[in-house]
Amino acid sequence: MAKQYDVLFRLLLLGDSGVGKTCLLCRFTDNQFHPAHISTIGVDFKMKTIEVDGIKVRIQIWDTAGQERYQTITKQYYRRAQGIFLVYDISSERSYQHIVKWASDVDEYAPDGVQKILIGNKADEEHKRQVPKEQGLQLAREYGMDFYETSACSNLNIKESFTRLTELVLQAHRKELDELRGLPHAPTLARLEEDEQQPLGSEDTPKTCWC
Numbered sequence: 001m002a003k004q005y006d007v008l009f010r011l012l013l014l015g016d017s018g019v020g021k022t023c024l025l026c027r028f029t030d031n032q033f034h035p036a037h038i039s040t041i042g043v044d045f046k047m048k049t050i051e052v053d054g055i056k057v058r059i060q061i062w063d064t065a066g067q068e069r070y071q072t073i074t075k076q077y078y079r080r081a082q083g084i085f086l087v088y089d090i091s092s093e094r095s096y097q098h099i100v101k102w103a104s105d106v107d108e109y110a111p112d113g114v115q116k117i118l119i120g121n122k123a124d125e126e127h128k129r130q131v132p133k134e135q136g137l138q139l140a141r142e143y144g145m146d147f148y149e150t151s152a153c154s155n156l157n158i159k160e161s162f163t164r165l166t167e168l169v170l171q172a173h174r175k176e177l178d179e180l181r182g183l184p185h186a187p188t189l190a191r192l193e194e195d196e197q198q199p200l201g202s203e204d205t206p207k208t209c210w211c
């Protein structure tokens with residue numbers, strides 16, 4: 001059967017528990033939002049295909065548990081990511097401060113050249129804001145990352161941020177893509193067979209996304 005996409009990438013969502021990683025993912029893939037916080041156990045993933053620059057990109061998005069006790073498990077998934085979202089909650093100064101720790105984990109465990117974007121989520125909660133937008137921008141500048149304030153609740157900048165990270169990954173893999181464009185059946189950047197495996201948080205286990 002013909003492939004429905006040209007390339008397959010893996011993106012990863014990292015950040016403290018409760019910043020809204022699962023909700024960002026559910027909003028992007030299913031356009032849904034659930035107000036309850038049910039902590040992710042280990043990792044989970046969802047897939048979505050989008051078109052960028054005329055290329056059909058299948059993205060496998062890994063949602064990791066923010067809770068400390070799952071860090072040993074979640075770190076095992078860093079090395080297979082091509083793009084990473086570092087997420088904090090604009091109403092939690094603490095989650096913003098912890099971005100330094102998440103970024104240092106990425107440096108340690110993710111592959112060189114992994115693309116990163118900083119996200120300040122829950123932008124709809126202006127009345128509870130603890131982290132000024134300028135502070136997010138400043139940190140993103142220091143790390144050389146793009147920055148978005150998002151809201152999974154009001155659907156602010158969700159499509160934009162996922163599309164941007166996908167574009168960055170595509171740009172980073174320009175050479176393979178140029179080859180891909182020249183060949184009718186060029187290999188994908190990642191093997192589907194591997195990705196259809198059902199690791200932790202698979203279709204058969206209870207879903208941590210309740211949106």
Ligand SMILES: Nc1nc2c(ncn2[C@@H]2O[C@H](COP(=O)(O)OP(=O)(O)OP(=O)(O)O)[C@@H](O)[C@H]2O)c(=O)[nH]1
Pocket residue numbers: 015016017018019020021022023024034035036037038039040041064065066067121122123124125150151152153154
């Ligand atoms: N107001 C508002 N609430 C949000 C937003 N995104 C998530 N939430 C809420 O924040 C809480 C935590 O969201 P989750 O997506 O479960 O957080 P998480 O980062 O996946 O948490 P862990 O799985 O524990 O790591 C839930 O009650 C969500 O409804 C948002 O953009 N705005």
